[in-house]
Amino acid sequence: xxxxxxxxIGSAIAVAALSTLLIWGGQSVSSxxxxxxxxxxxxxxALTMSTTPSNGFTEVAKVVTPAVVxxxxxxxxxxxxxxxxxxxxRERMEEFFGGPGAPFGPRxxxxxxxxxxxxxxxxxxxxxxxxxxxxxxxxxxxxxxxGARTVNVTLPDKREFSxxxxxxxxxxxLAVVKIDGQNLPTVSWGDATKLQVGEYVLxxxxxxxxxxxxxLGIVSALGRGHMGITQYEDxxxxxxxxxxxxxxxxxxxxxxxxxxxxxAIFSQTGGYQGVGxxxxxxxxxxxxxxxxxxxxxxxxxxxxxxxDLNQDLAKSFGIKDAxxxxxSDVRDDSPAGxxxxxxxxxxxxxxxxxxxxxxALQRLVTKTAVxxxxxxxxxxxxxxxxxTVKIGEQPDTTxxxxxxxx
Numbered sequence: 001x002x003x004x005x006x007x008x009i010g011s012a013i014a015v016a017a018l019s020t021l022l023i024w025g026g027q028s029v030s031s032x033x034x035x036x037x038x039x040x041x042x043x044x045x046a047l048t049m050s051t052t053p054s055n056g057f058t059e060v061a062k063v064v065t066p067a068v069v070x071x072x073x074x075x076x077x078x079x080x081x082x083x084x085x086x087x088x089x090r091e092r093m094e095e096f097f098g099g100p101g102a103p104f105g106p107r108x109x110x111x112x113x114x115x116x117x118x119x120x121x122x123x124x125x126x127x128x129x130x131x132x133x134x135x136x137x138x139x140x141x142x143x144x145x146x147g148a149r150t151v152n153v154t155l156p157d158k159r160e161f162s163x164x165x166x167x168x169x170x171x172x173x174l175a176v177v178k179i180d181g182q183n184l185p186t187v188s189w190g191d192a193t194k195l196q197v198g199e200y201v202l203x204x205x206x207x208x209x210x211x212x213x214x215x216l217g218i219v220s221a222l223g224r225g226h227m228g229i230t231q232y233e234d235x236x237x238x239x240x241x242x243x244x245x246x247x248x249x250x251x252x253x254x255x256x257x258x259x260x261x262x263x264a265i266f267s268q269t270g271g272y273q274g275v276g277x278x279x280x281x282x283x284x285x286x287x288x289x290x291x292x293x294x295x296x297x298x299x300x301x302x303x304x305x306x307x308d309l310n311q312d313l314a315k316s317f318g319i320k321d322a323x324x325x326x327x328s329d330v331r332d333d334s335p336a337g338x339x340x341x342x343x344x345x346x347x348x349x350x351x352x353x354x355x356x357x358x359x360a361l362q363r364l365v366t367k368t369a370v371x372x373x374x375x376x377x378x379x380x381x382x383x384x385x386x387x388t389v390k391i392g393e394q395p396d397t398t399x400x401x402x403x404x405x406x
Contacts, residue, residue: 057216060202063256065212066185067131068204068249069155071140071163071177073148075125128205128249129153129177130258131186132288136161136179139288140248141263142168145175153179156212167291171231173263174284176291187250190257192280195219195236203240203262203276205249215241217276224277225359229264234363235277236260242276251278260284286367300368301394303334304341306358317346318382324348325361327378339389345378365391 127144131137138153145151151163161179168175195201196219203215217240224235236251242262251260260278267273290297306325314322327345330336347355350364351374368374370393377386 057200057202057214057254060252060254060256061204061214064187064202064204064250064252065214066156067187068206068212069129069131069138069153070126070206070209070211071129071138071144071248072126072152072154073145074150075147076149126206126209126245127247128245128262130248130250130261131184132189132258134182134184134186136181136184137166137288137292138163138177138179139258139261139284140175140177141261142170142173142175144248145177146170151177153177154211155185167295167297169287169291169297171297172279172283172287173230174261174279174287174291176288187252187256187258189281189285190253190255190259192236192259192282195222195253195259195280197221200254201236201238201240201259202252202254203238203242203246203249203278204252205242205246205262207241207243207245209245213246217241220275222280227277229277230279232283232362232366233359234280234283235263236280238276238278239274240276241272243272244270296396298370299366299394300370300372300391301335302341302365302389302391303331303336305329306347306361308357309346317344317379319346319379323354323356324379325355325358335389335392339376339387341376341378341387341389342380345380347376347378348384349375349377351375366394 125144125148127141129138129140129144132139145165145168148165151165153161153163155161159181161181163177163179166176166178199219201217201219203217205213207213217238219236220239221237224237225233227233227235229235236259238251238260240251242249242265246262247264249262250258251262253259258281260280261284262276262278264277265272266275266277287297305328307328309317309322309324309326311322313326314320324346327336327341327343327347329343330341347361349355350361351368353364355361355364368391370391372391373388374391375386375388377384379385
C-alpha cells in the first residue's frame, strides 16, 4: 500500500505506518485569538491529586495554561521559475540549450528576477510551546520552528513577543526558543520516569489555532521506539486528544508538572484517533539544558553499528534469550575500536543496566557524559566478558536512524 507523507507546519504531517498515517501534532491552517487569560506567576505550582476530583482537573488547567504559548513562524522557500516544466521537456531543453548553468538552460529562462534567479515563496506555520523558565526559555518541537525566518510567540494573556531560536535537535524533534521577558508563567519539570501506564495526563496546546485547549487522557504505553518518527525515540503514548497545532505543547501529570512534549499522532484521517506521542521530559530536559548551554546537543558516542537479536540469531550464537544488542560493525578509530569490541559481540549490560535491545543501548550511550569510562558486558564466543570503554563525543554527521550506529 502506498502512503503519503505530509508536513503539518501549516497542514498535517502523515507518515505511513501499520496502515495508518503518522502526523506531527504540530501545525494548524488557521489561527484564532481566542484565549483564556490567567494570572501569570513566576513560581511553578505542583498539585497533589491521587483520584479524579469532582470538578475535574480545573486547578491543573489554571496552573498550566498560562505558560503554554502559541508559536507562529514565517518561512521562505526558494523556487525556480522552471518548476512547472515536465522532466521530459527539461531534458530536451538541456540537450539543445545546455544544462542548468548554461545561459539558456531551464534555469536560464528570463523571469521576473532575470536568468536563473530563484523566487522566494513566503509561507508560515503554527504550533505550541511551553515556557519552562521565568526569563522566557520555551521548549517546543523542532518541526514547529524548522526553516523559520521569524518566530512570533503569543501568550494566553495576549502578550506578543519576537522569539529567537536558541538551538534545535532534529534527532529528537526538540527545540528551544527565547523571548525577552521577566516573571513569566512557567510549567515545572516533572519526572517522566515515574509515569505509569493507566494514569491520567493532560495535553495542553493550540490545536487548529484554538488557544489554551486542554484535553484529558491516560498514559497508554511507555518507551515507544522503532516508530520511525525521530532518530532517538522513547515516546510516551497517550489517548489525550492531540491535533494539528498541538506540536510543542505540554503533556502534564495531575500535579501540573511537565512530563512530555506533544509531538505526533497516528491517524487515518489527519486528525485525532486516540494514539498520540510525546517526547518524555526524561529525554527532553537534558536536551533543553544542552541547547541552552551549548546551542547544540552533546551526546555520548561508542562507535558501533548494532542490531536487535531475534530467536534465530540468539540460537546461532548459542544463547537462550533474544535480549541484548548485536554488534554488526566497529569503527577502527572509535572508542569501541580502541577498547577492542568486536563484530559479533552481544552487548548485554551497560554500566550495570541491562540492555534489552539496540534502542535501549542507544539511549544509554547517548545519555553518557563524554569522557566517562563505562563497563560493558558482552557475550563473545559463548563467554561473558567485561570491557571498559571511554565514551567519546558523537560527531555531528553521525546518522543513527534505526539504531544502526551508536
